[in-house]
Amino acid sequence: MDLFQHNAEAELRHSAPLAERMRPTNFDDFIGQDHILGSESPLRSSIENHNLPSLILWGPPGTGKTTLANILASKINAHTDHLSAVSSGVSDIRQSIKQAQQRLGEISQRTIVFIDEIHRFSKSQQDVILPFVENGTIILIGATTENPSFEVISPLLSRCKVFTLNALQIKDISIILTNALNNKKRGLGLKNFTLSNEALEVISTNSNGDARWALNTLELICSYHNNSSEISLESALQVISDKPMKYDKNGDSHYDTISAYIKSIRGSDPDAAVYWLARMLESGEDLNFICRRLIILAAEDIGLADPNALSLAVACQQAANFVGLPESRIILSETSIYLATAPKSNSSYSAINLAQKEVKKSGPKPVPLHLRNPETKFLRDEGYGRDYKYPHNFKSGFVNESYLPKDISSNKFYFPNQIGFETELNKHIEKLRQQINEEDE
Numbered sequence: 001m002d003l004f005q006h007n008a009e010a011e012l013r014h015s016a017p018l019a020e021r022m023r024p025t026n027f028d029d030f031i032g033q034d035h036i037l038g039s040e041s042p043l044r045s046s047i048e049n050h051n052l053p054s055l056i057l058w059g060p061p062g063t064g065k066t067t068l069a070n071i072l073a074s075k076i077n078a079h080t081d082h083l084s085a086v087s088s089g090v091s092d093i094r095q096s097i098k099q100a101q102q103r104l105g106e107i108s109q110r111t112i113v114f115i116d117e118i119h120r121f122s123k124s125q126q127d128v129i130l131p132f133v134e135n136g137t138i139i140l141i142g143a144t145t146e147n148p149s150f151e152v153i154s155p156l157l158s159r160c161k162v163f164t165l166n167a168l169q170i171k172d173i174s175i176i177l178t179n180a181l182n183n184k185k186r187g188l189g190l191k192n193f194t195l196s197n198e199a200l201e202v203i204s205t206n207s208n209g210d211a212r213w214a215l216n217t218l219e220l221i222c223s224y225h226n227n228s229s230e231i232s233l234e235s236a237l238q239v240i241s242d243k244p245m246k247y248d249k250n251g252d253s254h255y256d257t258i259s260a261y262i263k264s265i266r267g268s269d270p271d272a273a274v275y276w277l278a279r280m281l282e283s284g285e286d287l288n289f290i291c292r293r294l295i296i297l298a299a300e301d302i303g304l305a306d307p308n309a310l311s312l313a314v315a316c317q318q319a320a321n322f323v324g325l326p327e328s329r330i331i332l333s334e335t336s337i338y339l340a341t342a343p344k345s346n347s348s349y350s351a352i353n354l355a356q357k358e359v360k361k362s363g364p365k366p367v368p369l370h371l372r373n374p375e376t377k378f379l380r381d382e383g384y385g386r387d388y389k390y391p392h393n394f395k396s397g398f399v400n401e402s403y404l405p406k407d408i409s410s411n412k413f414y415f416p417n418q419i420g421f422e423t424e425l426n427k428h429i430e431k432l433r434q435q436i437n438e439e440d441e
Helices: 003-015 042-048 065-075 090-107 123-134 170-182 197-206 211-223 233-240 252-266 270-282 287-305 308-323 328-341 347-362 377-381 422-440
Strands: 055-058 079-084 111-116 139-144 161-164
Touching: 055 065, 065 079, 065 111, 065 139, 079 090, 090 111, 090 123, 123 139, 170 197, 170 211, 197 211, 197 233, 211 233, 252 270, 252 287, 252 328, 270 328, 287 308, 287 328, 287 347, 287 422, 308 328
Parallel strands: 055 139, 055 161, 079 111, 111 139
Antiparallel strands: none
């Protein structure tokens, strides 16, 4: 390394964002993730035995995925190639693998290929990596914010150990911020800033467990202050007041939140329902996505216990789109509360599941002749529609007739619950069954 390059790198370290300057270089400085870095953890054991497997680090932004990869590489004295799924193509992957083969053969040094945002790699890109992970040419460390079981191809995933990194706790963020304020070599220690307890708490709380965001926010707040000044709660709030909520419409947060919303309604908790609704609305969730799930829920989880629920859900979709935001939030709230407090029955959902299971099991059975439509004289002569009994010609509009294929005529798919309006439906069904029994006698 020449003097110019050395000076350039030194200047880069000095001018780099605070989050980058404070990036830990060893386990002692690494805050959080004790569940995977504890002394008894499989990962620590692998490191101590210099036997690091290929692995996937899955967790929210700012939880230490890249930092951990760098530390792991240093612990086993491996070379690290950093690839980004956003900017790296197949040629970059092949070049990295070629250099890894040379390095292994010439100086017996292992190579860690770190792929940030591996969920953005296409199947063909992942296929290129697979055989070299299999034969041990490279150690793959992939970082992703998305569920790897959905985004990483099965053959590659099966050859990697998945470690889940959790959002950092508030106390962890507070420690990281305090360290940055006091560190004179890499942090803000030479500027003698102080941070009020209230300001420290509000930054830590609003970070959502993202250390990078917390450090970037601290740096921004400090840029508005003179050296040796105290940062108050008011100063902190001025910077973070417009912070967008952490919510990726295409990511895990999106699906986790809608799952919590639906489960809250299914569990008859209106307070939780409107809370998760508010979370989605504040994050800019698509109205039609919410309405679609409400319509499904009305049929699946409420069903015939309250038939009005489905009509209300459909009306909600129409009204919400007609009115638009922000007023449609009231319509969504009303619908959410109604569905949450409505009696619940999944009998219709269970009935169609049972019926489809029977169809798959026994195949397409022929329609009984008496149920077929005799559209022509030929079909009538063939027996189509013969002996069909028109229910409206009978007392009470009901007749004892078989409507299922003969060999499954005794099957039952619908089992009404004794809940809400379905109680009345069940009484009606039992009355009809009693009538059938009386006729049989």
